[in-house]
Amino acid sequence: MVVSSRRNVIMGPKKKVTRKRKPEEDNKGSEVEEEIEGEEPKEKERKGKDKKRGKNKYIGAHVSISGGIWKAVGDCLAIGGRSFALFLGSQRSWQRPPLNTAAAEKFQKACVENGFNPVHILPHGSYLMNCGSPKQDVFEKSQALLVDELGRCSALGLSLFNLHPGASLGSITTEQCQEKIAQAINQAHQQTPAIVTVLENMCGQGSTVGGQFGELRGIIDRVRDQSRVGVCLDTCHAFAAGYDLSVKGGVKSVLDEFDQVVGLSYLRALHLNDSKGKLGCHLDRHEDIGHGQIGIPAFRDIVNEPRLDNIPMILETPGRPGFEDKEQIELLYSLCKH
Numbered sequence: 001m002v003v004s005s006r007r008n009v010i011m012g013p014k015k016k017v018t019r020k021r022k023p024e025e026d027n028k029g030s031e032v033e034e035e036i037e038g039e040e041p042k043e044k045e046r047k048g049k050d051k052k053r054g055k056n057k058y059i060g061a062h063v064s065i066s067g068g069i070w071k072a073v074g075d076c077l078a079i080g081g082r083s084f085a086l087f088l089g090s091q092r093s094w095q096r097p098p099l100n101t102a103a104a105e106k107f108q109k110a111c112v113e114n115g116f117n118p119v120h121i122l123p124h125g126s127y128l129m130n131c132g133s134p135k136q137d138v139f140e141k142s143q144a145l146l147v148d149e150l151g152r153c154s155a156l157g158l159s160l161f162n163l164h165p166g167a168s169l170g171s172i173t174t175e176q177c178q179e180k181i182a183q184a185i186n187q188a189h190q191q192t193p194a195i196v197t198v199l200e201n202m203c204g205q206g207s208t209v210g211g212q213f214g215e216l217r218g219i220i221d222r223v224r225d226q227s228r229v230g231v232c233l234d235t236c237h238a239f240a241a242g243y244d245l246s247v248k249g250g251v252k253s254v255l256d257e258f259d260q261v262v263g264l265s266y267l268r269a270l271h272l273n274d275s276k277g278k279l280g281c282h283l284d285r286h287e288d289i290g291h292g293q294i295g296i297p298a299f300r301d302i303v304n305e306p307r308l309d310n311i312p313m314i315l316e317t318p319g320r321p322g323f324e325d326k327e328q329i330e331l332l333y334s335l336c337k338h
């Protein structure tokens with residue numbers, strides 16, 4: 001599913017920094033400058049009694065990069081996010097102008113100043129890519145775009161890159177498709193430094209690969225450097241693919257199954273979305289948290305699940321008046337028991 005916008009970040013040396021708060025961040029509505037000396041800058045603290053709730057949970061959202069990739073950081077802070085996703089360029093073209101060096105530096109600086117760790121930032125790959133395509137021209141263009149995307153991650157000081165695995169278009173087998181995807185990843189890994197390619201689970205629509213955990217495992221098995229591959233679990237996609245998160249104990253049993261088939265050590269991120277469609281519908285229809293078929297109890301279990309500590313949990317929900325990203329993040333933190 002396509003989300004609104006895009007942005008990026010990087011880490012740098014620890015030193016004295018001046019952090020400029022955005023007006024939304026304090027009650028007075030004025031800009032406050034704060035000096036932090038000698039230690040790594042901390043992320044903005046949440047207020048009042050919720051300050052420590054969910055301290056190991058890194059909930060955030062997909063944010064825009066319009067107007068400059070570095071602005072993603074401020075947008076994330078403005079909605080109370082502790083993690084974020086962003087696109088690394090236009091979703092419409094195979095060939096994109098190179099990343100502006102000054103913009104990349106600003107992005108890295110913004111991340112450092114606001115205490116964002118690269119492992120909590122998950123760039124989302126272009127929707128044009130199909131690294132499993134049976135069509136040679138599309139496969140080659142996808143492979144080149146993957147190399148370009150991983151290069152952008154490096155330039156931004158990031159460590160993860162989220163990819164929709166691909167689709168067989170019905171003309172090759174699922175295994176052949178997995179083979180092609182792994183081939184594209186292996187080649188891209190050879191050409192780029194240590195970015196981890198994070199495969200997103202799909203909803204099993206059409207000929208897409210990665211709806212079943214076994215298909216993700218099939219790709220991982222074929223990746224040469226398995227320290228450089230991971231998985232991002234999208235709750236809407238999992239539910240639409242038939243994994244029932246909505247029943248009592250559903251979150252635990254789906255994670256157990258993921259652990260058995262793929263391995264929890266590969267789990268690098270979550271996309272938090274409720275689902276408009278029913279269990280096993282194979283439709284990629286995101287819904288706001290608590291307004292879909294998955295429901296609040298499952299999200300309560302997710303934000304209280306210790307196995308999901310310290311990984312980015314990113315909203316890609318449509319939002320509705322009064323219940324946009326900021327309010328949905330607040331709601332999720334309010335569900336944390338401690």
Ligand SMILES: [Zn+2]
Nearest residue numbers: 001237284286
């Ligand atoms: Zn989706």
Ligand SMILES: [Zn+2]
Nearest residue numbers: 001124164200
């Ligand atoms: Zn996605």
